[in-house]
Amino acid sequence: xxxxxxxxxxxxxxxxxxxxxxxxxEALGGQGYVETQSVEDADMILLNxxxxxxxxxxxxxxxxxxxxxxKAAKPDLKIGVAGxxxxxxxxxxxxxxxxxxxxxxxxSYHRLPELEAKARAGEKALDTDFPEEDKFEKLKSRPxxxxxxxxxxxxxxxxxxxxxxxxxxxxxxxxxxRPADRILREANELVERGxxxxxxxxxxxxxxxxxxxxxxxxxxxxxxxxxxxxxxxxIRFTTSHPNDMSDDLIEAHGTCAKLxxxxxxxxxxxxxxxxxxxxxxxTAESYLRLIERIRAARPDILMSGDFIVGFPEETxxxxxxxxxxxxxxxYGYAYSFKYSTRPGTPAAERAQVDxxxxxxxxxxxxxxxxxxQREIQDSMVGREVSVLFEKPGRLPGQMVGKSEYLHAVHVxxxxxxxxxxxxxxxxxxxxxxxxxxxx
Ligand code: SAM
Ligand code: SF4
Numbered sequence: 390x391x392x393x394x395x396x397x398x399x400x401x402x403x404x405x406x407x408x409x410x411x412x413x414x415e416a417l418g419g420q421g422y423v424e425t426q427s428v429e430d431a432d433m434i435l436l437n438x439x440x441x442x443x444x445x446x447x448x449x450x451x452x453x454x455x456x457x458x459x460k461a462a463k464p465d466l467k468i469g470v471a472g473x474x475x476x477x478x479x480x481x482x483x484x485x486x487x488x489x490x491x492x493x494x495x496x497s498y499h500r501l502p503e504l505e506a507k508a509r510a511g512e513k514a515l516d517t518d519f520p521e522e523d524k525f526e527k528l529k530s531r532p533x534x535x536x537x538x539x540x541x542x543x544x545x546x547x548x549x550x551x552x553x554x555x556x557x558x559x560x561x562x563x564x565x566x567r568p569a570d571r572i573l574r575e576a577n578e579l580v581e582r583g584x585x586x587x588x589x590x591x592x593x594x595x596x597x598x599x600x601x602x603x604x605x606x607x608x609x610x611x612x613x614x615x616x617x618x619x620x621x622x623x624i625r626f627t628t629s630h631p632n633d634m635s636d637d638l639i640e641a642h643g644t645c646a647k648l649x650x651x652x653x654x655x656x657x658x659x660x661x662x663x664x665x666x667x668x669x670x671x672t673a674e675s676y677l678r679l680i681e682r683i684r685a686a687r688p689d690i691l692m693s694g695d696f697i698v699g700f701p702e703e704t705x706x707x708x709x710x711x712x713x714x715x716x717x718x719x720y721g722y723a724y725s726f727k728y729s730t731r732p733g734t735p736a737a738e739r740a741q742v743d744x745x746x747x748x749x750x751x752x753x754x755x756x757x758x759x760x761x762q763r764e765i766q767d768s769m770v771g772r773e774v775s776v777l778f779e780k781p782g783r784l785p786g787q788m789v790g791k792s793e794y795l796h797a798v799h800v801x802x803x804x805x806x807x808x809x810x811x812x813x814x815x816x817x818x819x820x821x822x823x824x825x826x827x828x
Contacts, residue, residue: 396422397431401449402439404627405590406472408541409498410437412528413471416501419529429459433467433505435491438474440556442729446474453486460488467491467508471498473560479517495546495561496520499527519562525571531578538779538808539791540584544572544599544611545591550630552657553668553736554697554728557592564592566599569606569614576615585808586623586649586777586791587615595629595638609637616647622810623777623793627653628695631671634679643686650687651721651795654680655695659714660707663700667736673714680718691721691765691794698754699728699747701739708750715757721765721794723758727751766796767818773828774798776813778805789822797822 396417400410413435414424425431434456439445449470460466469491470482476494483489490508493501494517507514525543547564548557576587589611591597597608606614608626615624624647631654641648654676658664661672671679683690696711715723727747730737769792776798778790786803792813799822800813813825 393423394421394432395425395430396433396435397425397428398435398437399452400437401445401472402437402441404541404588405543405546405592406437406439408543408590409472409495410435411541412525412531413437413498413501415531416498416529417505418532420502420505428456431459432463432465433469434459435469435471438470438472440473440477440560440731442726443731444729446478449474450486453489456488467505469493469504469508471495473556476517476560477556480515483513483515490514492517494518496524499524502529523567525567531575533578533582536579536582536584538584538777539586539588540579541588541590542572542575542579543567543590544608545594545597548592550593550670551668553666554700554731554734556731556734559733561592564596566591566597566605568600569602569611570600572599572611573614573618576621577618580618580620583808585621585810586625587621589615589624589626591626592628593630593633594626595633595635607635607637609635609641612638612641612645612648616645621647623647623649625649625651625795629654631656631669631676631679634683639683639686642683642690649793649795650690651693651793652683652690653693653695653722654683656714657695657697658700658703658707659711660703661710663703663707663710666702666739667697667700673710677714677717689794692718693722693795694718694720694724696723696725696754696758697728698725698750699742699744701728701736701741703728703742703750708754711754712757715754715761719761719765720758722762725751725754725758766823769794769796769815769823770818771815773812773814774825775810776800776825777810778807780807792823798825799823800825800827802827 398410400406438449467490471493475492491514496519497516504514545566547562549564598605656676659673774792776790778788782789782799788805789799812828815823815825817824
């Protein structure tokens, strides 16, 4: 038997890409590939790319440039680009970087085996269609081997919201929800393989409305179905849009014990003028009232968010409104970005903020976010949390896992195993993690 071919996948961007990379590796498994962590060993290199900000695409091109030597030394090496840069740039990638053999958009992964065969035959292989068929159903069925205790599961893709800064509606296409029975089947299979925590993924996951047995099911309905799976102990979901935070979902945060007290709910900005110009269709006030309702349902919930600073026409007063909102919410985690012009989106044509001013705002916002994050993490010291252990830590006999609030927790205890959920008392708060002792 010939040796298996080796596949090296590098994933950029969001968790949805992490899930897609897993599924692509599985699909290529049927073509005789096994994954390798070493780019030098690879027979195929696949970059699963992100197009959300400008630098991300440029990083892909410079990464591709670095493979020149490898390809010269191993002419059989195939190089592919997947993900949102592949979708947005299409053939342009092969023009700009001729060493690329294969380009596949996020909706065409199920065609990867055919594309790979075409590339192996020496042809350029390109597919950036938005096909009708369900790619998840067409993908090779998932393996049965044991795996780690946490998994992502994409339930919804695409977006119809068209925020003025964002490429997602163009690269991932219109919003589509997967039917509930397929998600539940996949979740059951993951649990059989050792998974104890599932994070449901979607660009607007709380807009989920997949077909269920009695018509469309909401995300809360899906969560309650997942709640019935024995052995599945924790459910999370990300990313949510404020406008799709329905009453049943808020209520589930108070009543579903498996639903973890953590919510990523991006607001982007605190100024109503900017929110309107972003086409966000919510105000700062409506967002704050929404958080009040969520906290009334689940008082200890840890909030996380996304922010864009330096959006076109943002003044210092607008930026102050963002700082005020952050002070009011106090996020346990938050991701903040400098506005990045995306050609083809409405905001790209507008008056841009001076880049130095935008940098300064980003630093000021991050200082406030970091202070809150620190205070919230430090306030865990002395408390008891439940930790799902995932893997050994850096020190011998140490295990690391995540608390309900998604804080990384490490415990010195050689009796702990990956997949175990244990009560832990937090004894110290470090730079990026908490230290605890088994109760
Ligand atoms: N659907 C999610 C929502 O509406 O909150 C966000 C998905 S997007 C992939 C992740 C984050 O990237 C956004 O929340 C936004 O903060 C950031 N982002 C998107 N486009 C951007 C741009 N042009 N410049 C800077 N940040 C951007
Ligand atoms: Fe992009 Fe999210 Fe807005 Fe959709 S809702 S356009 S994914 S930022």
